[in-house]
Amino acid sequence: MAIECSYYLEPIDTTDLAQRFLKAFAAILSHSNYAMVLDAACTVTSRCGRCTSTCPVYQASNDPRDIPCMRSELLLKIYRRYFTPGGALRSRFGIPWELDESYLNTMAEEYYRCTACRRCKLECPMGIDHGLMTHLGRWALAEVGIVPKALVVATREQLEGATRNTSAIPKAALVDTCEFLEEDCVDEHGLKIEFPLDKEGAEYVFFPAVSDYLLEPDTLTGNAAVMSATGGSWTIGTGAYDGINYGLFYSDRMLDRIVSMEADEVRRLSAQKILIGECGHASRSAKYFLRTFCGADEAPEVVNFMEYTLEAWKGGRLSLRKGAITERTTYHDPCNIARSGWIVEQPREILRHICADFVDMTPNGRENYCCGGGGGTVSIDEIREFRTKVGGAVKAEQIRRTGAELVVAPCANCKKQLREVCEDHGLDQVRVVGLHDLVLLAMDPPEHMLAGKDNDVDENPAEE
Amino acid sequence: MDAWIELARGPFFRIALSLMVLGLGYRLAVTISHIATAWYRAGDRRLPLSDITEATMRWIFPVRLLRTRPAYSAASFLFHLGVVLVPLFLIGHVSLLQGLLPAAWPVLPPLVADVFTVVALSALLVLLVGRVSSRTARVLSRTQDVVLLLVLFATLFFGFLGSHPTVSPVASRTMLLLHILLGDLVLVLAPTTKIAHCVLYPLTQLLFQLGWHFPAASGRHVAQALAKEDEPV
Numbered sequence A: 001m002a003i004e005c006s007y008y009l010e011p012i013d014t015t016d017l018a019q020r021f022l023k024a025f026a027a028i029l030s031h032s033n034y035a036m037v038l039d040a041a042c043t044v045t046s047r048c049g050r051c052t053s054t055c056p057v058y059q060a061s062n063d064p065r066d067i068p069c070m071r072s073e074l075l076l077k078i079y080r081r082y083f084t085p086g087g088a089l090r091s092r093f094g095i096p097w098e099l100d101e102s103y104l105n106t107m108a109e110e111y112y113r114c115t116a117c118r119r120c121k122l123e124c125p126m127g128i129d130h131g132l133m134t135h136l137g138r139w140a141l142a143e144v145g146i147v148p149k150a151l152v153v154a155t156r157e158q159l160e161g162a163t164r165n166t167s168a169i170p171k172a173a174l175v176d177t178c179e180f181l182e183e184d185c186v187d188e189h190g191l192k193i194e195f196p197l198d199k200e201g202a203e204y205v206f207f208p209a210v211s212d213y214l215l216e217p218d219t220l221t222g223n224a225a226v227m228s229a230t231g232g233s234w235t236i237g238t239g240a241y242d243g244i245n246y247g248l249f250y251s252d253r254m255l256d257r258i259v260s261m262e263a264d265e266v267r268r269l270s271a272q273k274i275l276i277g278e279c280g281h282a283s284r285s286a287k288y289f290l291r292t293f294c295g296a297d298e299a300p301e302v303v304n305f306m307e308y309t310l311e312a313w314k315g316g317r318l319s320l321r322k323g324a325i326t327e328r329t330t331y332h333d334p335c336n337i338a339r340s341g342w343i344v345e346q347p348r349e350i351l352r353h354i355c356a357d358f359v360d361m362t363p364n365g366r367e368n369y370c371c372g373g374g375g376g377t378v379s380i381d382e383i384r385e386f387r388t389k390v391g392g393a394v395k396a397e398q399i400r401r402t403g404a405e406l407v408v409a410p411c412a413n414c415k416k417q418l419r420e421v422c423e424d425h426g427l428d429q430v431r432v433v434g435l436h437d438l439v440l441l442a443m444d445p446p447e448h449m450l451a452g453k454d455n456d457v458d459e460n461p462a463e464e
Numbered sequence B: 001m002d003a004w005i006e007l008a009r010g011p012f013f014r015i016a017l018s019l020m021v022l023g024l025g026y027r028l029a030v031t032i033s034h035i036a037t038a039w040y041r042a043g044d045r046r047l048p049l050s051d052i053t054e055a056t057m058r059w060i061f062p063v064r065l066l067r068t069r070p071a072y073s074a075a076s077f078l079f080h081l082g083v084v085l086v087p088l089f090l091i092g093h094v095s096l097l098q099g100l101l102p103a104a105w106p107v108l109p110p111l112v113a114d115v116f117t118v119v120a121l122s123a124l125l126v127l128l129v130g131r132v133s134s135r136t137a138r139v140l141s142r143t144q145d146v147v148l149l150l151v152l153f154a155t156l157f158f159g160f161l162g163s164h165p166t167v168s169p170v171a172s173r174t175m176l177l178l179h180i181l182l183g184d185l186v187l188v189l190a191p192t193t194k195i196a197h198c199v200l201y202p203l204t205q206l207l208f209q210l211g212w213h214f215p216a217a218s219g220r221h222v223a224q225a226l227a228k229e230d231e232p233v
Helices: A017-030 A034-044 A056-061 A068-083 A085-093 A101-113 A119-123 A130-142 A149-160 A171-189 A217-230 A252-268 A280-294 A305-314 A345-354 A381-391 A393-402 A412-424 A435-442 B002-041 B049-060 B063-067 B070-089 B091-096 B110-133 B135-140 B143-162 B172-192 B194-210 B218-225
Strands: A204-207 A273-276 A301-304 A329-331 A406-408 A431-433
Touching: A017 A034, A017 A068, A017 A101, A017 A130, A017 B218, A034 A068, A034 A130, A034 B002, A034 B194, A056 A381, A056 A393, A068 A085, A068 A101, A068 A130, A068 B135, A101 A130, A101 A381, A119 A130, A149 A252, A171 A217, A204 A252, A217 A305, A217 A435, A252 A273, A252 A280, A252 B218, A273 A280, A273 A305, A280 A301, A280 A412, A301 A305, A305 A345, A305 A435, A329 A345, A345 A435, A381 A393, A381 A412, A393 A412, A406 A435, A412 A431, A431 A435, B002 B172, B002 B194, B049 B194, B063 B070, B070 B091, B070 B110, B070 B143, B110 B135, B110 B143, B143 B172, B143 B194, B172 B194
Parallel strands: A204 A273, A273 A301, A329 A406, A406 A431
Antiparallel strands: none
16 A cells, blocks of 8 residues: 655755764764664664554555565664774775765655554564664754654644643633533532642653643543542643653654653652553653653653552542443553553453453554554644554554444544544544543542532632 | 585684674673663663563563464474574584583484574575565565574474485585585674574663663753753643
8 A cells, every 4th residue: 555654844944964964863873872883783674564464554565665574774874884893994995875965865764654553573583673773763863953853843842832732722721621621520420529729749740741631621621520539649740741742753853841841840740650641651651751751760760650559449548330331441551651561450450441342453462453643744734644544553453353433542642543543543433532531531529529418619609 | 525624614603603703792781881881771660570581581581472473483483493403503513613612512413403504594594484474464574584584494394304315405515504604694694684683682682771861961962062051831
């Protein structure tokens, strides 16, 4: 299936592009551990092609460009030619090869056809992580300005903009949204919840994908309902309230700066831990890279909301009605939390309890298939056809085979992608929801949460 | 002919073996050094060691692979079995290394060695046919991916004929000479081709996992190196 993957860039300076790329690549290799990775990959890759049997993009496209080890070869070729003695000798005495702009354009497309789902690593006998190669290739390209505009603009707003988040939601809008959700929860569910803002000394600072405030009211309401029901100590910091980290998708420099922002906010509020909402890459960025960039001993502990909810339910602090969700439900594992094995069984334990008809996709868990929008590609609207028809084709078939009406996808990016996948593959009966959307519906709320009880605060005493 | 055989299994073999040992030793030492340096530089040194160990062991006995590509997986396993066990434990090879190997080095019974050799040859044929007949494999393959299979096939084949004069269509001494020369070639090629995975394999899962454990200041140092500290996003 020949669907191209072209995306918008901001204007870049193309003068001496290849030379500047090599300079950036050299700087990256000097100050990181990537040279070790490239050296090993050059030596041990056996070109066995096992990765073709697991890559969802290749399985749909059948395009040799999408073979993971061929994509990695783009970078390895540069490494061998310019950064190894053998490569230097071969260029003098053999057939010379020089990096040029055309080659960089090829890399620019191919590294964003990859969703960085890292499924290929499972099937490589040597354990070569082609997702790591994609990660490195994208960073090197980004240093010469080759990075999808969608990712840069959002990151710029998050790090340098007035609102400090990728959706440009001002603080006032955040406050309004939280108040609206609190009122709406009373109206719709008869439940009192609270979104505490800037509360000092709380146990958790909450970082959802900020787009949840715009697009996933039910997920956020479910989050707040769990905290209200369990008496959890949490807060939202108005200094930084966006867990999204596009640095994971295109630049270790940005990855560092964004997780550092999160750590700063936790320190500002004298809190102890970070509570990540339903977002795969936000969870992974925080859990694994706060320790890297902010000190392994100093970084706050990171808890995914699903871990909190499961522990609360199993510990008896949260009551959930068995079989409350009657529609056939399946679960999509977001790659960034499932591939490492961090979050696999936790949501399933909850779903097997609250769903009358829960069915798993096959394969699942650590061997899940990507939604097709991973690696930040979901945020690039102009490649939707590629994402849904190629990247998401295998996932569409998985969903279809389950016959599910509800797909639980605890990841903001996966939700957007899966909704588009379902739309473009004629899966009209499917609704994509968050886990906490269903938790909210299945919750047996404690007395203190019920609206209209005597413990309500009278908001208008003067009217009596 | 005998003089050539003595040359091939004498000085040629000793040089080839020395090059292999020194070369693979160098590769191993460099890789261990890289891993140690990377771990020392890592901002987060906590590694999922049980995952890494499990992945490493899983590929030694790759039973799960029979689910995805059963013919390829079976051929690959049987090929590796033969090409590791026969060179190390065939009585003719063990006698070449007398003095270097421990006295109690096990040897394969001749019939068992023959079975492993024939199985490995059959598996090699499957792998070769796969390499050249599959469009995906042709796109993926480098020169060494095909040449090494051919060299290994020829080495095993000539060795089998050399030790079975009754079935050899050509003089068995000629087969033996070709076997030894090609075997010497494989030893020389080992450090500089993917055959190096024979010593690096136990470390690769660890190495590629460690690749995600960046130095704490890597982003800031790259920004300094490229004079981008004050550059806007």
